[in-house]
Amino acid sequence: MLKTVIYGNIIISEIVKEFIEKKYNKEALAAGGEEMAVEYFAGDILRGQEPSVPLLSGSELLQKLHNNDIQILIVPKECAMGGFSLPWTLFSNGISLENLYFADRLSKMETTDSIEILDYFTPFFETKYLGYLEFHVADHCNLNCKACEHYSGLVKEEVYPDYDKFEKDFTKFHNLIDDIGVLRILGGEPLMNKDINKYMKLARSLYPDARIYVVTNGVLLKAMPEEFYKVMAEENIVLSISFYPPMKDTMPEVLKLLDEKKVNYTLTPLNTEFGKKQILEPQSDDETIMAFYKCSQKMCNNFYDGKVAACFLPFTTKYFNEYFDKDLPEDGAIDIYELGMNTRRLKERLLYPFLRCRYCSTETEMIPWDVMHNPSVLEDWIKA
Ligand code: SF4
Ligand code: SF4
Structure with missing residues (x-):
């Protein structure tokens, strides 16, 4: 036995x-x-x-x-x-x-x-299952929060994935991972992408059993066309609304509209604080290992441009580097087209820290929620 x-x-x-x-x-x-x-x-x-x-x-x-x-x-x-x-x-x-x-x-x-x-x-290693996956359909955002973990405010122009390439990549990824627990479509602000309905339909067709969410700050919800809400209902997709101070006055109206449309949604409490944990001096090996294994974002597996990573930073650090002329590591991405890639290799590699983790402190500094400076300054992102 x-x-x-x-x-x-x-x-x-x-x-x-x-x-x-x-x-x-x-x-x-x-x-x-x-x-x-x-x-x-x-x-x-x-x-x-x-x-x-x-x-x-x-x-x-x-x-x-x-x-x-x-x-x-x-x-x-x-x-x-x-x-x-x-x-x-x-x-x-x-x-x-x-x-x-x-x-x-x-x-x-x-x-x-x-x-x-x-x-x-x-x-575990052979099961083509991930508990969580997220993907961006826009890297930029219409709120530009200070310390946004995805650096959306530092994206200087509109950046959307190419839908046809995404469809090909995501279908290829499905050969490695054919079931997902929670799948979140986000950004940046995903409702800025005019193809949002296509992404929702694709996600549902590939992952019929997943809990699928569109994560939004809610700014555009009143302006979304009827078709968006129709696709959400047909594909059994839930809106996950992150509530920030600029929406304080309009959120009741937005929720009334969603209730009238019978939209399935969740709403966070009002976010009045954000955390900063990014540093500019690299940590030691031991500190980096601790930072990774203590980090809750290591489970925010992100799919971006045909690659997967434990979190979003391997894909978005480029915006920080470009904006501030820094050279933080942009490693940690696993290419699904790499020769010999299979489910076991993918899942094994997601278990290890990478160089970018050296710049995530184990301590978080809480700051009041605010929009970033314009132009942005390092203090918007770097822990004191
Ligand atoms: S609303 Fe979300 S994605 Fe947009 S800047 Fe704020 S934290 Fe980032
Ligand atoms: S880079 Fe590493 S430590 Fe930083 S958020 Fe991502 S997984 Fe966590």
Whole structure:
């Protein structure tokens, strides 16, 4: 029996456990393999929910993996979306990811086909799944916030991807990653792109199971054509509105309009502060490693011009360098057309820090939200 832990939400973990006990183990034995014994859960505790097996804390899980007390660690895809950081936590603690498996989506559990039942659990590195991906459809923005993490205010002219090239690249990327948890279409300000409907349709056609969001500051929402809202509804795409002070007076009207149109949206609290963590002096190797593994943006996997990176900075640092005549590293991008590129290589490379991380401090300086100076000054971006 393979000692197994299921990681994630307990309700989903119970469903996966039952699948293992009632369906998977029979097929595994029939195919000459070994059964799994689910001995623990690890992850979220829901009030009033009594797990059917003991629940491990994060440190207990790491300890058991270190001691080889566990042979299989399973994460249901539904529990590996957005800020899913477990692979980086294990990797940075020296724990091999070879025992980490994904359970496919719950909707795929209904099958009675033996092969599909056995394929329900797949190794982390081989599974063509990412919990999160984002892509820009405009690099510039109409708000130009100081310390915008994507440097949108430093983009001197309108910059949009070429749709045909994007479609070709994204279709190629789909060969490496064919399922995504959360997919965010953003920028800059994505509603400035007249082809936004085409990007939404493409994203949905390639990733039918993803939660897809268009992330906007909301400035253009009242002016968007009816077709935009129609495509959003047809493709089951959610608006994710980031709320900034210039929209304080008009946001109630915008929300009224969205409610009338029955648009599915989320709204952040009013952002009155921004964080700055960029520095101009490189950190040491140890500090850089710590900066990367502590950094929440390392999971903001960004797809840009046929390349993928852990975060957006490999693609947007060029704007900072051009504007201020600096030479911060623009590395960290993984070319999907590179010879021999495959899912395992891509996922392995996303686990490592890169040179640009040397310039991200582990400390963040909070500043009041404001637009950047015009022309911009270094102080708009660099931590004091
Ligand atoms: S609204 Fe968002 S993308 Fe635009 S400048 Fe501000 S932080 Fe950047
Ligand atoms: S460059 Fe590295 S440390 Fe900086 S935000 Fe990106 S992943 Fe994080």
